[in-house]
Amino acid sequence: AQSVAQPEDQVNVAEGNPLTVKCTYSVSGNPYLFWYVQYPNRGLQFLLKYITGDNLVKGSYGFEAEFNKSQTSFHLKKPSALVSDSALYFCAVRDYDQTGANNLFFGTGTRLTVIP
Amino acid sequence: DAGVTQSPTHLIKTRGQQVTLRCSPKSGHDTVSWYQQALGQGPQFIFQYYEEEERQRGNFPDRFSGHQFPNYSSELNVNALLLGDSALYLCASSRQGRRNTGELFFGEGSRLTVL
Numbered sequence: 001a002q003s004v005a006q007p008e009d010q011v012n013v014a015e016g017n018p019l020t021v022k023c024t025y026s027v028s029g030n031p032y033l034f035w036y037v038q039y040p041n042r043g044l045q046f047l048l049k050y051i052t053g054d055n056l057v058k059g060s061y062g063f064e065a066e067f068n069k070s071q072t073s074f075h076l077k078k079p080s081a082l083v084s085d086s087a088l089y090f091c092a093v094r095d096y097d098q099t100g101a102n103n104l105f106f107g108t109g110t111r112l113t114v115i116p
Numbered sequence: 117d118a119g120v121t122q123s124p125t126h127l128i129k130t131r132g133q134q135v136t137l138r139c140s141p142k143s144g145h146d147t148v149s150w151y152q153q154a155l156g157q158g159p160q161f162i163f164q165y166y167e168e169e170e171r172q173r174g175n176f177p178d179r180f181s182g183h184q185f186p187n188y189s190s191e192l193n194v195n196a197l198l199l200g201d202s203a204l205y206l207c208a209s210s211r212q213g214r215r216n217t218g219e220l221f222f223g224e225g226s227r228l229t230v231l
Contacts, residue, residue: 032218043120043206043222044159090158094218102218103149103172104208106158 002027002095004074006107013081014115021076021110023091032094033074034104035065037087044090050074061085081114088112118143120223122207128229129197137192137226141209147171148190149220150182151206159206165190166212194228202230 003026013019025031032051036044048059055067065076076089088111092104121140129135141148147166151159161174165184184190188209194201204227208220 034219036222041204041225041227043224044208046219046221049219095161103161103164103174104218104220105161106151108158109156 002031002093002105004033004091004093004105004107006089006091006110008110009108010111010113012113012115015083016080019078019081019085019112019114021089021091021112023074023076023107025072025074025091025093027093031067031074033065033067034092034094035059035063035074035076036090036092036106038090038109039087047076047089081112083114083116086112086114120207120209120221122205122223122226124226125224126227126229128231130231131197131199133197133230134193134195135197135228137194137205137207137228138189139192139207139209139223140189141207142221145209145211145221146188147210147212148184148188149208149210150190150192151208152176153204153206153225155203162192197230199230202228204228 005024034049035047038044048057050057050067058064063078088109090109091107095105123138149164150162153159162176163173164171168184179195181193204225206225207223
């Protein structure tokens with residue numbers, strides 16, 4: 001079965017500093033990996049995905065993620081954090097079965113707080 | 117282009133009651149997935165509907181059931197509500213086919229409180 005782990009429940013960073021939100025994965029086969037963001041009392045918004053190709057994936061709002069096969073990681077990064085980046089971030093992996101149905105398996109989430 | 121829409125946004129029920137939540141997928145999408153997100157947790161997969169059939173199911177009891185209509189919209193029904201069913205219920209849509217890379221588009225959710 002596919003799974004992801006987010007080892008940090010909370011990440012604090014000062015505004016203007018680089019940020020990293022960690023994610024590791026466990027899959028059979030090639031991984032399809034995703035990052036989503038959730039603001040309070042809202043649904044999930046897609047940030048970026050890795051399917052194949054370049055290990056550095058660029059996404060929305062200046063975020064990027066680095067796929068590392070040897071370390072089975074897919075960390076989310078941003079060079080300069082904004083206060084408005086404060087939110088809950090979820091890493092996810094595509095989970096599919098022999099019928100062709102597929103869904104996303106989510107991590108437990110990391111709360112990012114950017115301090116002014 | 118309308119995104120995924122869900123209704124109602126908030127509702128309060130008592131234990132033992134039944135609830136129906138509704139979802140309209142993003143235009144051009146034919147697959148609907150439902151997730152339960154308890155407070156402080158990540159979304160948990162309930163089930164997925166495609167071509168009006170349940171295609172995949174997560175680890176949820178039979179009290180959770182669903183339906184998909186010919187226009188691709190979907191309902192989630194929960195019977196015999198328990199306090200533990202209090203959560204944000206998220207609907208997500210996607211499109212089947214070879215171009216599907218697994219990305220899901222989410223609605224804003226329906227916040228269910230069971231008293």
